[in-house]
Amino acid sequence: MEEVAVEALTEQEAAVYDRQIRVWGVEAQRRLSRAHVLVIGMSNVLTELCKNIVLAGIGSLTLMEDAPSVSTVMNTSFLIPVEQIESDKSFLTECAESLKDFNPMVHVTVEKGSLEEKPDDFLNNFDVVVVGRSLLKYRMHVNSLCRKRGPKIAFLSVDCRGPLGEIFIDLQTHTYVLKAKENVPHSLQNLVYCSLEEAIAARWDRLPKKTTKLFYAMRIMEDFEQSNSRLPGQVTLDDLASVLDTRKRLCESQGMPETLVPDKLLHRLLYAEAREHPPVCAILGGILGQELLKVLSGKGEPLKNFFFFDPMDGKGITEEIPRPDDTPIIMQSAEIEI
């Protein structure tokens, strides 16, 4: 794929973006500058994401507070100077002003009201929608809106619970350039993603044995919060017994033993309550930011379709759920006659 005619960037863009243009090229930078991103929710990990994509030079960033959740971001975030915490302006407005300051070339606004109140084609204004901590049904709703509306809208979601984090990506279909290597020229690749609903509907007893346990643990937390009318993040260690019951119920319905999800993991998720571990927010916000930039620039292979991080693993883990080849994989130690 040859770089097309080299139309000049503005002098300011060329000066500020010099070091990143050397990474992804002028054409990708131009595509970023025409991109419109909607971020629903604000949490520590989302402040990291917003910082990253604003610095990268997207066209516009719209902030919206829609799905209620509990977050500690208003207590401390690097976006808001302490002296402004008590100001009259809304938290999102403060965030927007700060982000504008990071890169005046990006249009940052706050959209008031909820998604429900917006006209049907509201989401069409965006190339990407990112949803933070929220009830599963809210995320599925937004994901289905992204899939229904005219032009393809990429959907990404992220939640960080203490030191544990999960990212989900649905690009519907995505074409990207695979860089030339050795004797292989540049080529166009195509990926097909499943919806959030399809991913969540995947039977646990058909997933590969080594699938990270954090995937299942997050589903248990979602179910617990939903069933107990809790806001996402509104949990404490006092809920452990109840969460273990949820685990029992879910594992049974999925044909899996309870040992699938260690007590310790659920303990850590509950201990976190609504907090997010800052170094993990930096990591997740960086990964999510990079995925978003890949989607917008069409360069680089995006993640498909879940990413997990647990410092105790010492690595990030990508899972494809469900797998495209729907061959059932025997999870249990079934006796096989030889």
Added chain:
Amino acid sequence: MATPEELAVIEKAKVLMVGAGGIGCELLKTLALTGFKDIHLIDLDTIEVSNLNRQFLFRKQHVGQSKAKVARDAVLKFKPDIKIEAHHANVKNSDFDVEFFKQFNVVLNGLDNVDARRHVNRLCLAAGVPLVESGSTGYLGQVTVHVKDQTECYECQTKELPKTYPVCTITNTPSKPVHCIVWAKDLLFARLFGDRNQSSDLIVHTNDRTSSAATADTDFFNIKDGETPESYACRVFDGVFGDNIEVALRNEETWKSRKRPRPLYICEVYSDAKKPRIDGSCNSPDGNDKHTASAARILGLSNPQEVWTVRDSANVFLKALELLLNTRQKDIGSLVFDKDDQLAMEFVTAAANLRSSCFDIPMQSLFEAKGIAGNIVHAIATTNAIISGLIVLEAIKLLMGNLDDCR
């Protein structure tokens, strides 16, 4: 959020950060949010515009100011109750001795060169303080942990030396753009504007020394009495791109298995066109500001991504040479190449391109040439953010005494 045990250790820890740039800004922010309360920060650098795409604690109005100080001020705005001591200084400064290092529980590096990393490594070993090393380039980054007597130190693994090229490749047989850029920067630019008394590899002889190019004359590159900048520039052009190549061609052995270069003379380049106006009196309004004075712009070549033609390159060569002679008289003889010196960069790009055209090597845009000549490290915010998170996670493990958990 850290566990209560971790938090207790974090809040009491005294941390030294070396570097307040790409990794440093992200790291200082992450440390502050994680609960660290006592941080020293050393950085000798000042802020530049090209930092702003990722060093997010800095704004346009901070250009020229100390990175360490501005970073500290920015973080105190959202975490006013912590202690950050900023040192606008070189970490190799004797103030930062073993005693200084001993006061810290851990040292975190966010440096961009091996020399400083070695220095810090040795001090950490001498002081018995654990070191978390890191680095990043584009999408790649890494974090390593070094604890005296328990892990290998930073220098245990040999580091790749910076790439150098054999002199004969640069002077006689270039085959890649970088060879021409190095020639233009380290030989031609240095000879014309730098120390005249240094011996130069710019001169070309035949192997049997029976003939030399006109450039062999020690005074060749000095402007003659009464010589106009125009005729000087043309004389230099013909000398290095014409005469030198003619002489080199006489060494038959060299070209037995290599493509023969073609000499290039002014009269060929301008056979059907006018040379750019060189009137010896430069009235460009920004002529004295080395960051904005530009020959390319005067010539209408305003897109740094565009690759110039041979004619364009010749135009820039002549014009930049004229502007340098006229506006930097006092520096001539001691000028050192700086990639951010616009005229110098344009001159080097033009000269490298002209040489490339003689040797049938693809020419480079100003943007590409600057990257090569200036050894620019490409960089983005996301990689540094991820690295900062990993550094803090490792630092916490170290402080907790969990060396086995460290990656």
